[in-house]
Structures are given as C-alpha cells and as structure tokens.
Amino acid sequence: MPMVEQPLRSRVSAANDEGCDFPIQNLPFGVFSDGQGPRCGVAIGDMIVDLAECEARGLLEAGGTFRAPQLNDFIALGRAAWDRVRARLTELLAEGADEDVPLVPMDKATLHMPIRVTEFTDFYASKNHAFNVGVLFRGPENALPPQWTHMPIGYNGRASSVVVSGTDIRRPMGQVKAENGPEWTACRRLDLELELGAIVGADSAMGQRVSVEEAEQMIFGYVLLNDWSARDIQAWEYQPLGPFQSKALGTTISPWIVTQAALEPFRSEGAARVNDLLPYLREERPGFYDMTVGWTMNGQKMGETNYNVMYYSSAQQLAHHTESGCPMRVGDLLGSGTISGPTQDQTGALLEMTQGGKSPVKVNGADRTFIEDGDRIGLYGFAQGDGYRIGFGPCTGKILPAD
Template sequence: MIATSRRSWVATANAPDSDFPLQNLPYGVFATPGTAPRCGVAIGDQIVDLAACEAVGFLDAGGAFAASALNAFMAQGPAVWERVRARLTDLLAEDGGNRDLPLFPMVGATLHLPITVSEYTDFYASRNHAFNVGALFRGPENALPLQWTHMPIGYNGRASSVVVSGTPVRRPMGQLRGEDGPRWAASARLDLELELGAIVGQPSTGRVSVAEAEAMIFGYVLLNDWSARDIQAWEYQPLGPFQAKAFATTISPWVVTRAALEPFRRAGAPRENPLLPYLAEARPGLYDLDLSWSLNGEVMARVNYAVMYYSSAQQLAHHTSSGCPMRIGDLLGSGTISGPARDQTGALLEMTEGGKFPVETARGRRTFLEDGDSVTLEGHSQGPGYRIGFGRCEGTILPAE
C-alpha cells in the first residue's frame, strides 16, 4: 500500500484538487505534435513518456509502452502491473525521485483511445436506473425485470463505436415509430448515460469466480453510453438495444488502475435476496467514487458509484458463467449510475421522466440533448489530502447528416 502522505516532485500533482497525484498514476496513450502515439502516465498537469522511459532504461515493461494502446502492457499480467506501478511511484516521489524523467505538458498533447477495445459489454446495475427506465419503457408494474436482483443483466455493445473523450458525436439517423408505421428521421431523444467502464487486462477461457474476475480487471475509465431513446424504443424488443447505442460510446483517456482505487472499496446497498454462490463477493466490490455529469459546463447531477447493485467483478464473473471467453481489452460498462433523487440521475431520460419534465439550463430548457450540447463526465475518490481522479470524459453533439 502506498503511504497517503507521499508527494511528487511534479509540483502540480500535490494540489489537493489534482486528479493525478502520486497515488493515482493512471495510464493512457498520447502523442505530441509530430510524434507517434505511445503510452504515458499522468502526473499533475504532466505526462510521463513511458516509451522514452523504457528506451533509456528507467523502466522495464518488455517494450510494451512503445505501442499505441495499453493492451500489450496489460498482457504482461498483474505482477508486471504491480512492479511498474511501484517503480513509477519511486521515480516520481518527491523524496528520491528521478527528475530526469521525460515529461510532456498535458495541455500540448493529444490523448488517444487508451486501449484497443476487443469487445464491449454494457450492464444495467443501478437499481434506481433500472426501475426508472423500466417504468418509462414498460410501466411501473413491469419496471424491474424478475431476474434483476439475481443476476447482472447485460448486453453486448459495439466495440467499433467506442471513442476517446473529445471526439464529436454525430446525432444518429434511424427508424422511429410514426403514426402510420415507422419513419426515417434524426433521433429527437438523444441522451447520455453516466457509467464507469472496467477494462479487462487478462484473458479467460472458462468460468471464473468473482475473486478471479477482479484480478483480471486492470482499471477503470469514465464511460458515456450515448443513447438514442426513440430509436431504442422502436427497435429494442425482443433482442435488446442495437442501433440506438451503436453510433458512439465515449471513454475517458486515462485508465485509473484498480490498485489506485483499492483504498476506496465500499459495499453497495443491502441485497434484496441472496445471490447464487457464483456471484458471491468475499469483500466489498464497489468504490466510494463521486461522479457527476455536466451539460455545457453546468453540473446536472452528482451520484456515488457505490449506489450500484453489482460490482464490475460480479459482472465479469457472470459474463464468463456460460464459459464465454474474455480477452485483453474487453470493456465492461457498469450501466447507468443513478441515485434515487432527480439530481442524482445519470441520464436525461430519467431526469426528465421521458421528456415530461424539462430541466432548465443556462442554455435553455432541455428534455434531451440538442445539437451543440456538450456533456462532460467527471469523478474522483477523495483520500486524505489527495484524490484519485479520472479527468474528463467529454463529447459534443454534431447535427445529424
């Protein structure tokens, strides 16, 4: 365990509101003008060039950091993850660190998608969200599916549509329900979904336990599962959402490691019924992680990740329950994170009750997202004198074409 009092010689990392103190060390992929994308780690307002560190012998990760995605590093496994984290902590510490590390200011760098996404699965693990959305789509009496308290319900999403924060999001066209059959139109009910994304860093070929699943998770990102609610309502029965969630899913560029979040473990809400043994969790699997989303810079909702009913480790264990093989670079969305109150909801669908109750914002009244709207997710776990932050996960809506 890293002592909470350690400071970095990178001064900006020591500010109490820095997302990237010495205790965090999230991994990403960056490029500076005229150079190729490579792996880096965030510290304060700087990026450590990990490829350059390896080249000069400051670090050893088998050459994996020269790649344009973290997959090769993840493939080296938990012992290497731990060793590199310890080494980076030493190199960046105020006491005894190495001030010759190759640093680049984050402000001048381009941040790329941090991983090659193998497959993307999205879950549905906030009880509030499941009930609220279920009530809107199917009425309150059919809101919560029967199996909801027994298994983490999920569906396969579309990996090819995952983009990094800052990528504009084009409003989708699609089939919408019309008066007299369907019509072809731009989605008029474009929404966000505030989620946490877990990144699978080790493969599996058979069923794994929740403890084994947790050990496979390399880290976490913020994730916005953009959703076209009108396309979804018309298409989603009986096989689930398809084009409504296939145009873009935005993730934050920095992968916060499981190791960095370890001090913030927290249990979720009490269970309504016992889980089957394959989903039993020996220790709390959620994190005390404060999340928020903003519309055009104005905070719309705040919610803690620990409202969730299933952890990423439980979701991953369930994902393997049939024997489904998992691969390095698989991305698991937590499902929309919503608390019970309106200002804790992770989607406009819930906040406006399906558009019935618009919200007032500085840029006008909203039911769903308008062209030009920008949505930003943020989040951090608060430690004593430092915080483990995720940076920003942002996307701006472009008009349909």
C-alpha cells in the first residue's frame, strides 16, 4: 500500500465515510442535469457540485466552460487550469468552509456522457489476458505475437458507439463461422472486457511525436471502460486486420472522470518486463496505479484484480499512438485493454474465465459461459488509502435481445 497523507475531511458528511467513492481527495468531473440542461459538475459524497453555478457566483473561474454539456472545453484549458480548479474546490468543500456552494443531491440528478469522444482506440496491454486469449486461438507456443513485449498493440475503434453507464446494449447480429460457410445470426458468445480508459487532455500536431513524459502531462484522467465483445463474430472476422463489427456494438464508460491528481498517491510499478523497451517507450517513473478493479454479473462478483498487473501504461500507449505523427485531440479515449490477473478469478472477460466456453462458471447458482439477454454487467474500481478511497462509481450496462 502506498504511503498517503492523512486525509482531509469535507463539509459534505457522506464524503467522510470510509467506503465512499467520492471523498474530498477525489473530486471527479462529470456532466449532469436536474431539470435544467446538462452542465459540468464534480462528485463529493452523495452530492454534485454545480460547477456552472459556482462560476456564475464567482466562486471559481474556468472561462465559462462549465456551462457546456461536456467537459471538453474545460479540459482544453490545460493542466494549470485543472490544478487551479481542483485546489479551489478543495478549499470550498473542506470541513469548516463557510462559502455557499451550490450542491445537487446525486439521487436527484441524471448523469450524462462526461466528454464528447473525438476518437476511440483500444489497446491490448495485459500480458495475462493476451497470453490467455492467445492460447485459446493459437496454442501456448504462439500465444503472444513476437512484437507484443516490444510495443503496445491496439486498434482504432468507434467513438460513435461509446455510451455512458446505464445505457442498454443491443445484442449484435453478424457473420459467424459455420460448417458450410458463414452464417448471419445473433451473437451467441457475447462478452465483456474490464478496462480503464484514459482521457486525452491536450492536442498534438500532425507530424509531432509525443514522448512518454509529455504524454503523461496530456492525460486529464481516467474512467472505467467496458468494451463489449462479440467473440464468435470476432473469431470469424479478425484476420487479417483485427476486430471490426465484433467491437462496434458498444463501449460503456463510467460517468465520472477520476483525475491524475487524485490517483497520484497510488502510483505503482507494472508487470515485470520480458525485454528492454526501445527508448521512446521507457518511463522515468512508474505509470501504473495500485488500484482494485473488478466486475459483476447480475450483482454477483466475478473477477477482481489490480490495475498494476498491466504491461503498458496509458502514457506509453499515448506516446506510441503518436509515433507515426498521428495527431491527438482533446477528448480522445484510450482503452487499456482487458485487465486480467494470473488466475481464473482475476480475469476481466468471460472468454478467459470459461476457457472459451468450455468451463462454465456459476452465476447465482446457474452454469454460465457467455452473456445472455437481460444480464447486467457492472464494473468497479477504487484505490484504497488510509481511511478513504478514490472510487469511480458505477459502470453498468444491460444486454437487450438482438433486433
């Protein structure tokens, strides 16, 4: 457990509960509405700070960006603005502070997409997950491709199907392999992927390469991310160019963006290196976090592990993304790839947990291999400090039948 300072206490009493996801040390950003139009807010205990109203009253300054229905404009102001607003909110919400802060009960609010997702890239950065899936498709001898331990592997996904927690996901139709050629059918092997998503907070120019250190400074914060996967469609389509329709059905993110500043006390080393990385991917300091992540199916806990099992950090992924001179934009979303530990109960996908459907698991007393219609999948994540936790809140989605 990392050494962390004795926690502050908040004027919002629920924020002082040890199991609360949103203590004063967290202050994650999101977008909410409560009868008025969507606007920016910060979670504290069981309340939401109305940032637009705070700015209207002169309690803080962000160039009017908090009136927008997404955080992109505020994020684009840069790290100095992020730090200034966070410091001011800490003053306003500390125990004993007496300025009138506009607070909205969280249970009276609707949460929306926190950002306008400009682009979505999903990576494949857990060595445990990559090996387990490789064994299923190619056998243990060829489980990891030869380049895997040398660079982050990823693919460009669809920003248009990224949705906020609580949005239902429709089971996809698609081509799957059959005995006498392809069959067009509803997906039979629907799966989840437990991931962490990084929000890019600064632009880079076309032709510009970004170092790992610069990439670290470009990341605004993190969300939980479930990249839903149609495994039978994926198995038929993924060669030679990788996943396509099997990953386009939906990607669910949590509504609150936990900032880098909130996670800073929990920095951790990642998985042990198999070989040295090329200089452009080497980190000056650890880029991972000591953070519990897990998932549930219909309320039952299934897999749980720690984010620090990952092999490539978000900063390394972002730096690699710009290697060719690819420009990045505020609001780009980078998925970590499935987070899996070394044992079956630490896996972040049913594909691994059930050995490709060969070994069913018990869910509320019934044998299960993949996700069925009506199932609800939930992700959770938190970093545990001394008397407080930095949590993400819920990230859930329910599967509807194929149309």
